[in-house]
Amino acid sequence: MNYFETPTQWRIPEEAIRHSMMEMAIDGAFGREGVAMWLGRYEQNTAVVTHVAALRGAGVRKAPDQLLISADLVNDLTDKAIDLGLVLIGQIHSHGPLHGTSLSVTDKRYGISVPGYLSAVAPDYAMRPSTSVDECGVHLFEKGRGWIRLTPEQVAKRVLVVPSPRVPVLIVGSV
Numbered sequence: 001m002n003y004f005e006t007p008t009q010w011r012i013p014e015e016a017i018r019h020s021m022m023e024m025a026i027d028g029a030f031g032r033e034g035v036a037m038w039l040g041r042y043e044q045n046t047a048v049v050t051h052v053a054a055l056r057g058a059g060v061r062k063a064p065d066q067l068l069i070s071a072d073l074v075n076d077l078t079d080k081a082i083d084l085g086l087v088l089i090g091q092i093h094s095h096g097p098l099h100g101t102s103l104s105v106t107d108k109r110y111g112i113s114v115p116g117y118l119s120a121v122a123p124d125y126a127m128r129p130s131t132s133v134d135e136c137g138v139h140l141f142e143k144g145r146g147w148i149r150l151t152p153e154q155v156a157k158r159v160l161v162v163p164s165p166r167v168p169v170l171i172v173g174s175v
Contacts, residue, residue: 006116006142007047009157010089012038013164017133019052021126023169024094028125032062035069035093037077038118039086039170047089047116050167053077057173066106067093074112077172090118092136094126101137108147115143118159133161 016038024034037053059073081088091112095101101121103111111119121137138150138159150158 006140007042008045009160010047010049010118011160011162012049012133013167014161015164015167016049016052017161018129019167019169020092021122021129021131023052023054024092024122024126025129027062028094028127031064031096031125033065033067033094033096034062034126035060035067035091037088037172038090038092039081039084040089041086047118049089051084051086051170052167053080053170053172055173056171059173064096065099068110073173080170080172088112088117090120092120092122094122094124097124101135102149103137103139103147113141113146115141117141119147133159 020036023036027034035055037055038049039053040048040050042048055069055073055077057073059070061068078088101123103119103121107119119139119141120133121139122131123135134152134155138155139147140150141147
């Protein structure tokens with residue numbers, strides 16, 4: 001599989017989901033959107049999440065209805081991924097209680113738009129630690145189609161949340 005093909009499945013460890021929810025809830029407690037990035041590897045047509053990245057510093061701005069990540073911080077994240085032999089598989093970010101789990105116009109316009117990239121949206125600023133992937137909006141960027149939201153049936157077949165050993169959390173950016 002090359003970088004411009006869309007995986008047929010994504011395998012995300014339960015611990016990666018837990019770490020992501022905890023990371024987003026830090027900002028959710030202040031009424032702001034949060035984000036966690038998913039890094040990993042491709043195993044044939046499956047994207048396998050192996051690491052969670054938490055973004056810090058001036059390169060990430062979080063507000064009640066907006067999340068901005070600077071190109072410099074994305075470059076730092078990419079450099080760290082390359083150093084570890086990983087690729088950016090996707091991300092999860094949170095929306096507030098009144099904003100649902102669909103990608104916003106801003107998410108679509110300014111987010112990472114690479115074929116096969118997964119973008120999940122957690123509800124309620126990720127303040128419920130037990131939130132499952134099924135409760136999130138799960139979106140996929142496809143070549144020639146742009147962003148599509150996966151149906152619950154597609155999520156159940158294509159996004160596999162699996163038991164896992166320890167999943168490292170990488171801190172990217174400065175405090």
